[in-house]
Amino acid sequence: MLLLKATKLFFIFLTTLLTTVTVFVPERSNAQTATTTAPAQSESIIQALQKGGYIIYFRHPQTNPNQADTDTLHLENIKAQRQLTAVGERQAQRIGEVFRAIKIPVGTVLVSQYYRAQKTAKLAGFTNYQTSIDVTEPQNVPPVEIQRRAAALRQLLATKPKGGTNTIIIAHRPNLEEAAGKEFGDLKEGEAAIFKPLGKEGFEFVARVASPEQWTDLASSFTPPQASN
Numbered sequence: 001m002l003l004l005k006a007t008k009l010f011f012i013f014l015t016t017l018l019t020t021v022t023v024f025v026p027e028r029s030n031a032q033t034a035t036t037t038a039p040a041q042s043e044s045i046i047q048a049l050q051k052g053g054y055i056i057y058f059r060h061p062q063t064n065p066n067q068a069d070t071d072t073l074h075l076e077n078i079k080a081q082r083q084l085t086a087v088g089e090r091q092a093q094r095i096g097e098v099f100r101a102i103k104i105p106v107g108t109v110l111v112s113q114y115y116r117a118q119k120t121a122k123l124a125g126f127t128n129y130q131t132s133i134d135v136t137e138p139q140n141v142p143p144v145e146i147q148r149r150a151a152a153l154r155q156l157l158a159t160k161p162k163g164g165t166n167t168i169i170i171a172h173r174p175n176l177e178e179a180a181g182k183e184f185g186d187l188k189e190g191e192a193a194i195f196k197p198l199g200k201e202g203f204e205f206v207a208r209v210a211s212p213e214q215w216t217d218l219a220s221s222f223t224p225p226q227a228s229n
Contacts, residue, residue: 062088091212096124107165137172153179
């Protein structure tokens, strides 16, 4: 009975997790974003990620709301930046633990130049990460640079990962909102948005995982397929 109940809860969770698919074309502006509705995916999100081929965009985990970025022109000045809390650090560790436990293959890892994003990658165990100005929050920069970073992120979301892996991006809410639309303006700290890159055709939004804790729920509910005799 407990197994049946857990299975039912898992499929209810997936039903709410897998939402309307949106297709984005990199060459277009946000105002020209095209949308289309597609049927819910038949396989679980974990099984899809295990096969690779997705872009997983994380907003960094919980930070201290009483801190602010006070020296945005010198990002090497870590002490002048908002930092992960103890809870945020544990959330970052949990993400890495789940990815390893359920064998989600990770290829390229791109992170913001803000230290909270870099520390997230370190604590998650994504030790091969690369920092990139293209996914760094555009604070106190000219509008043209905001637009350039948005275009660069759209291109990253459309770029297919190396065979059998998923690309991880750890960055900020404003970057994704500028690149993919206002519907991501409520992306919470620690939340992930999953995209399917389509190359020249842009990218599809697949699902959101609302918190690092939900990755744990997914892993706990997931039952690997039984090998046939």
